[in-house]
Amino acid sequence: MTDGAVNKAAHVLVAADKFKGSLTAAQVAERVTAGLRQVVPGLRVEALPVADGGDGTVAAAVAAGFERREVPVTGPLGETVTAAFALRGGTAVVEMAEASGLRLLPGGVLAPLTATTYGTGELLRAALDAGARTVVLGVGGSATTDGGAGMLAALGARFLDAHGEPVGPGGGGLRALATADLSGLDPRFADVELVLASDVDNPLTGPQGAPAVFGPQKGAGPRDVEVLDAALTRYVAVLVEAVGPRAAEAAGSAGAGGAGGVGYGALVGLGAVFRPGIELMLDLLGFREALGRATLVITGEGCLDEQTLHGKAPAGVAAAARAAGVEVVAVCGRLELTPQALRRAGISRAYPLTDLEPDPARCVALAGPLLERAAAALARDLLA
Numbered sequence: 001m002t003d004g005a006v007n008k009a010a011h012v013l014v015a016a017d018k019f020k021g022s023l024t025a026a027q028v029a030e031r032v033t034a035g036l037r038q039v040v041p042g043l044r045v046e047a048l049p050v051a052d053g054g055d056g057t058v059a060a061a062v063a064a065g066f067e068r069r070e071v072p073v074t075g076p077l078g079e080t081v082t083a084a085f086a087l088r089g090g091t092a093v094v095e096m097a098e099a100s101g102l103r104l105l106p107g108g109v110l111a112p113l114t115a116t117t118y119g120t121g122e123l124l125r126a127a128l129d130a131g132a133r134t135v136v137l138g139v140g141g142s143a144t145t146d147g148g149a150g151m152l153a154a155l156g157a158r159f160l161d162a163h164g165e166p167v168g169p170g171g172g173g174l175r176a177l178a179t180a181d182l183s184g185l186d187p188r189f190a191d192v193e194l195v196l197a198s199d200v201d202n203p204l205t206g207p208q209g210a211p212a213v214f215g216p217q218k219g220a221g222p223r224d225v226e227v228l229d230a231a232l233t234r235y236v237a238v239l240v241e242a243v244g245p246r247a248a249e250a251a252g253s254a255g256a257g258g259a260g261g262v263g264y265g266a267l268v269g270l271g272a273v274f275r276p277g278i279e280l281m282l283d284l285l286g287f288r289e290a291l292g293r294a295t296l297v298i299t300g301e302g303c304l305d306e307q308t309l310h311g312k313a314p315a316g317v318a319a320a321a322r323a324a325g326v327e328v329v330a331v332c333g334r335l336e337l338t339p340q341a342l343r344r345a346g347i348s349r350a351y352p353l354t355d356l357e358p359d360p361a362r363c364v365a366l367a368g369p370l371l372e373r374a375a376a377a378l379a380r381d382l383l384a
């Protein structure tokens with residue numbers, strides 16, 4: 001509990017990610033602000049919706065003042081989709097999920113072997129056409145496991161089978177890969193600073209690789225995971241033939257396994273430099289300046305779990321806030337971390353919506369009003 005004087009000095013920074021499936025990051029910020037002000041009218045609250053490179057990254061950039069641009073691109077299964085990127089000055093934020101995301105699969109039907117990142121390549125090209133010279137490629141939330149081969153093909157690379165024909169789409173197509181030629185890649189990438197903002201730090205293949213860890217959420221059963229892992233292993237070997245040993249080294253580096261290997265394709269083919277997505281986004285969104293004004297930070301996401309601790313937005317927000325000596329609490333739909341694990345991540349306490357409404361379906365349907373109630377409880381505990 002704090003007294004009135006401290007309360008007047010309070011300045012709350014709401015820096016939460018979306019609750020996937022129920023609220024966007026901007027809606028989370030609005031509801032939290034409303035709940036806090038029910039208890040402390042006139043409270044100074046600053047909203048800074050955040051994202052970690054995955055879904056919602058363009059929305060967070062637009063909320064922070066970037067301009068939204070839309071272009072038609074090839075969706076994960078070849079259909080045309082409208083994808084957005086964000087532009088400010090010479091800097092573009094390109095979110096691969098806008099072109100090749102899980103949420104774009106027609107009818108929600110998963111396609112672990114055939115979904116392609118071709119549209120991500122088209123989106124990158126559109127960003128360069130718009131004048132971007134620094135491009136942040138946010139990866140995560142993808143429908144794909146093609147190692148970024150589709151993306152590179154859209155930018156001029158060629159991936160051929162033993163008969164000299166282009167291989168089929170998706171990670172499954174790479175089973176037949178015999179040769180690769182990256183010499184036709186868009187030459188502008190030589191002068192562009194491409195930063196890979198990945199939501200995860202996994203390698204491309206193996207037990208911690210993209211197929212094993214993220215294949216199942218894209219519909220890959222155990223046999224598909226084996227097929228995709230073997231196909232990506234082949235892809236690496238063929239790229240070693242094409243560009244040398246750096247293609248093998250990149251497969252083990254952090255971020256290579258992001259978005260089914262888009263990270264790898266960007267590292268090997270486009271000269272990208274890896275940075276944890278949330279760190280990069282916090283810089284881009286002006287988080288550090290906002291933190292300088294804050295006396296309390298509220299972060300969160302749909303589900304606070306083990307994955308959260310591996311580079312997701314709340315962990316990045318909490319690490320930065322803790323380093324600055326500012327207390328961090330969290331709001332979430334579901335909480336799957338122990339109080340000890342939360343504290344290790346720098347979060348002193350969490351307010352899950354399931355504490356207010358145990359029925360999962362109602363908790364999603366009523367997420368907005370429930371979040372206001374959770375924020376009001378938080379305000380009573382910490383600010384009233």
Ligand SMILES: Nc1ncnc2c1ncn2[C@@H]1O[C@H](COP(=O)(O)OP(=O)(O)OP(=O)(O)O)[C@@H](O)[C@H]1O
Pocket residue numbers: 017018019020021022023054055140141199301302303304307312332333334353354360363364365367
């Ligand atoms: N209102 C809610 N009530 C309860 N649980 C929720 C609610 N909204 C979202 N969730 C849970 O959170 C999950 C989504 O988690 P989250 O928002 O952290 O995204 P994620 O899958 O970790 O992806 P990303 O990496 O893009 O953040 C949903 O599957 C659901 O279980």
Ligand SMILES: O=C(O)[C@H](O)CO
Pocket residue numbers: 054139140141142143199200214257258259260
């Ligand atoms: O898209 C994916 O594969 C996951 O979000 C990890 O990057």
